[in-house]
Amino acid sequence: MTELPPPSAKKLGLVIDLDTCVGCQACATNCKEWNAGGHAAPLPDFQPYSAGAEGVWFNRVHSYEAGEGEAGRTVHFPRSCLHCETPDCVTVCPTGASYKRAEDGIVLVNAEACIGCGLCAWACAYGARELDEDAGVMKKCTLCVDRITNETIPAPQRQPACVIACPVSARHFGDLGDPESDVSKLVAARGGYDLMPEMGYRPVNKYLPPRERPAPNPNPPAEAQPSAAEIRNPLLRWLDRALSR
């Protein structure tokens, strides 16, 4: 059913730290690697080894400049499905293929029922859905539903591929519906925010803003100036005297 389920207590999602993200593309690459063989497989590539290469990716890492002059920042910005609480991508689906899981809020596509009309991608403000033009069906981030619920892999591995791959721990996975969870505390502590809140889709994923740059110290420590007597090496002592003349 493409009607939205009643709000779930559990809201699984990601918290992405724009302060620490270095834009290395590891999350995007590991996402592609895992999902090319997982729940949403295959993720096709077209002309992968020549000019005009393109394909389906669930995670795209942009880089922006924000602010001017000294206050300006370069910010790396991974963009993927936000698993919104009230997303139109689910309700516009004419077949029921696009759905939001009642138990944990993950937004998924049933590839068996999708007709590839593309309307859900039009309805998503964030560009999180990409059409698999090979299979003729819509594909999107699954929050690695086939990892996080997979009891055949070691418990520490039961996290989305993008989170595991991040070398600077800029990506965090957890239950944003539980105010006591680590991710919720992180969001509260760092002022995590929603993307494009004016759309009214109420994203579950949160972004942590780049930290404020510390203000310059008004009383910088004076530079150490050793006296000639403190220089032990005779050659350097002579040089110091000669140059100080």
Added chain:
Amino acid sequence: MNPAPSIVFFTTASGAGYGLLFWLGLLRPLRMAPHAPEFGLLALAVALVLIVAGLASSLLHLGRPERAWRALSQWRSSWLSREGVAAIATFVPAGLFGLGLLTGWDGLAVPAGLLAALGAAATVWCTGMIYASLKPIRQWHHPLVAPGYMVFAGFSGAALLAALGALAGRATVPALLAIGLGLAALVLKRRYWAAIDAKPPRGTPTIESATGLGRIGRTRPLDPPHTEQNWLLREMGFRIARKHRDRLRGLALGGFGGAALLALLALPLGGPLAALLLAAGALLALGGLLVERWLMFAEATHTVTLFYTGEA
């Protein structure tokens, strides 16, 4: 947005077909269109051919056309599903309408025709709402979009009914409708274009709100996530040059105005000359609408391009 030919043709052809069905079902019992069953059957056949051709074309847009039947299930939330249900449901009274005409039994033809008119209007409204309900596309999420679909379908349907009616020697009321709706289409489209050309209102998404980096300051893209194209950019990043846009807008309005003018010229005339003028008017109306529909896609922008170019 990418103006896919299959959808441009679908909405224009089906819109005209439903418009023709609407006016035929409504005007025939009022004796404002030729009453002969042969005429009714001819007009109904033209309407159904246009509708079926349009719907068939819409299937070409699907990645998996063989699963199209599944689209009838989610009418509670999806305008696309509602459109499908309304389109299929309208075939029932339209078929009974044809049966009534074939047997010459007005007791069936009149109510079935009225129901078919209702179904036609509902279907076109659903088509308009598919676009009007999409919040990320501000040019579509506009109060004139769904009424526009009704006016354009009514206009092209009336122009077609006038052209067919002239063959049977009775085209006055459809021609008057075509004139009125042609002018309404012209005014509506000009207002719509003025509205979407104006500076977007406050609260329209920007690259700053899309990334949340507005808290630091003005934001602009530095490095793209990929150097080649992707489906998102091909589907939603379509851009039209301003000079082409202005010329195409003129062509669309010329089609609307030309069709109204030809219908006006045909009014005092009669016979084959009026039929010729009204047929040319109907073609002008359809041509103008094809351009209008292409532009409706080509001029629309999607918020996803904010992430790529900083503009939408």
